[in-house]
Amino acid sequence: MERNADVVVIGGGGAGMSAALFASSAGASVTLLEADSKLGGATALSDAVIYAAGTSVQRRLGIADSADAMYFYIMTLNAWQTRPDIIRILSDRSSEAIEWAMQLGVGFDWVAESGVDGVARGHCTNGGGAALCAALAAEMARHDIEVCLGVRAERLLTEGGAVTGVHADGVDYRAKAVVVTTGGFGNSPEMRARHFPTAAQHGSWVYAVHHNAPFILGDGIKLGEAVGAAISGHDTGLLNPSANLVPFVIEAYLPDWIMVVNDYGRRFMPENISYAVSGYLMNQQPNAHAWAVFSESALVAGTEAGRELTPYRSGLLSETWNAGRIRGEAENGRVRKAGSLAELAEITGTDGLGLEATVERYNAACREGTDREWSKQMRPEFVIDGPPYYAIELKASSIGQTSAGLTIDADGRVQDAHGRPIAGLYAAGETLGCVQGRRYAGGGMGIASALVFGRLAGEEAGKFAKGGSAQEV
Numbered sequence: 001m002e003r004n005a006d007v008v009v010i011g012g013g014g015a016g017m018s019a020a021l022f023a024s025s026a027g028a029s030v031t032l033l034e035a036d037s038k039l040g041g042a043t044a045l046s047d048a049v050i051y052a053a054g055t056s057v058q059r060r061l062g063i064a065d066s067a068d069a070m071y072f073y074i075m076t077l078n079a080w081q082t083r084p085d086i087i088r089i090l091s092d093r094s095s096e097a098i099e100w101a102m103q104l105g106v107g108f109d110w111v112a113e114s115g116v117d118g119v120a121r122g123h124c125t126n127g128g129g130a131a132l133c134a135a136l137a138a139e140m141a142r143h144d145i146e147v148c149l150g151v152r153a154e155r156l157l158t159e160g161g162a163v164t165g166v167h168a169d170g171v172d173y174r175a176k177a178v179v180v181t182t183g184g185f186g187n188s189p190e191m192r193a194r195h196f197p198t199a200a201q202h203g204s205w206v207y208a209v210h211h212n213a214p215f216i217l218g219d220g221i222k223l224g225e226a227v228g229a230a231i232s233g234h235d236t237g238l239l240n241p242s243a244n245l246v247p248f249v250i251e252a253y254l255p256d257w258i259m260v261v262n263d264y265g266r267r268f269m270p271e272n273i274s275y276a277v278s279g280y281l282m283n284q285q286p287n288a289h290a291w292a293v294f295s296e297s298a299l300v301a302g303t304e305a306g307r308e309l310t311p312y313r314s315g316l317l318s319e320t321w322n323a324g325r326i327r328g329e330a331e332n333g334r335v336r337k338a339g340s341l342a343e344l345a346e347i348t349g350t351d352g353l354g355l356e357a358t359v360e361r362y363n364a365a366c367r368e369g370t371d372r373e374w375s376k377q378m379r380p381e382f383v384i385d386g387p388p389y390y391a392i393e394l395k396a397s398s399i400g401q402t403s404a405g406l407t408i409d410a411d412g413r414v415q416d417a418h419g420r421p422i423a424g425l426y427a428a429g430e431t432l433g434c435v436q437g438r439r440y441a442g443g444g445m446g447i448a449s450a451l452v453f454g455r456l457a458g459e460e461a462g463k464f465a466k467g468g469s470a471q472e473v
């Protein structure tokens with residue numbers, strides 16, 4: 001069986017819906033294939049914090065910022081080992097994506113400091129990813145876009161090296177251009193082992209934020225590879241710290257009332273730092289793990305207020321860093337509990353003298369209110385002082401972004417191993433390997449990439465399909 005459209009979009013998350021809308025606005029007839037029984041993908045499950053600079057929302061909130069500042073921050077954070085042309089597009093067009101979302105009825109009341117340069121760029125979508133996807137889906141309904149749910153793309157059709165459609169469920173969906181937006185590969189152990197070994201090393205601890213989006217399996221990478229696409233971004237995904245006490249819990253931030261040390265008993269970061277930093281540092285420690293250390297008094301003081309962990313004003317309280325859960329897990333040995341620091345060092349295999357020296361300095365900083373070593377605000381009630389003492393093993397094993405995938409040029413065209421565009425093939429969103437770089441710049445980069453490059457790929461694919469842009473091969 002055969003069906004025809006100017007553009008076929010594979011995947012109906014934030015990138016796919018944006019691409020479909022922009023291809024349609026370019027005058028193309030569009031068919032969108034979605035493997036799941038509903039639209040949205042990981043985008044709909046997300047908090048939909050969107051990283052963007054120079055927006056009207058920032059101006060309304062009195063935040064001075066610019067696309068240039070975002071560009072230089074991301075490039076500097078990555079020591080310029082990421083694609084300047086891609087980061088330029090992301091930085092320059094992030095504000096357009098926010099203004100467009102607002103035109104579709106999406107609201108932003110709060111912008112969080114989600115990176116590590118002190119500038120608030122994390123635009124918190126009112127109502128999260130569900131609201132964002134509802135707005136995109138409503139706009140799709142206003143366009144004449146054919147949506148095929150429960151259709152999982154199996155392979156790309158080609159003629160003379162050009163991509164000319166998609167095969168799925170016994171149907172050839174013929175098209176002049178195809179846009180791949182199948183998201184990440186967080187739910188595939190096989191793809192994690194191939195493209196994200198730093199995550200895979202954590203074995204049974206590993207899970208992805210994508211957990212509830214069943215088709216986040218890396219199909220786009222395989223579809224592209226089969227027609228000669230280059231894969232980039234190997235092992236550059238984002239890993240968030242996890243105590244692994246609650247299955248599949250998504251808590252990217254650690255609380256400020258714990259002390260985090262490595263096997264030498266030494267601290268290596270301010271404990272409440274952004275996940276743009278913490279997971280990478282944790283994986284660089286001996287045995288790629290760390291210990292959260294605290295005493296009973298700090299546990300009580302730290303948890304009794306039921307404090308929210310993230311800067312996103314989500315209102316969500318931690319399921320892990322909860323006194324009842326920690327005491328319960330101490331009974332079954334999952335949380336280590338000891339009568340002295342020396343015993344705690346012994347049962348965790350950390351260096352006892354190192355741990356005692358670190359606790360001494362940490363306690364002095366708590367009493368002073370300032371940690372001069374790590375520039376962290378401290379509180380006297382968080383001193384590690386008197387038994388019982390606790391330690392919880394931490395690993396940066398919870399996948400926030402997979403980041404490896406297809407490579408595009410500045411027109412959203414998928415490139416082959418020689419850097420040449422593959423005719424008729426476009427891609428956007430988390431299936432790309434050329435956006436996130438070696439360091440995730442801050443909360444919101446995933447959706448920003450989905451919207452910015454989804455819009456770009458859709459528009460370019462639409463123009464190409466309608467003969468408006470010559471595609472040299």
Ligand SMILES: Cc1cc2nc3c(=O)[nH]c(=O)nc-3n(C[C@H](O)[C@H](O)[C@H](O)COP(=O)(O)OP(=O)(O)OC[C@H]3O[C@@H](n4cnc5c(N)ncnc54)[C@H](O)[C@@H]3O)c2cc1C
Nearest residue numbers: 011013015035041042043046049153183429430444446447
């Ligand atoms: C709980 C959670 C919280 C998050 N919070 C944030 C946040 O606040 N800010 C941020 O920037 N990022 C966040 N992320 C990450 C972010 O959601 C993703 O990076 C982004 O949404 C990816 O968008 P996408 O359109 O590329 O992929 P998705 O939204 O995942 O869409 C991909 C779609 O493709 C479909 N698909 C896959 N294979 C096929 C196939 N073969 N055929 C047809 N369809 C297929 C999938 O079913 C899915 O619907 C979060 C993710 C989760 C899960």
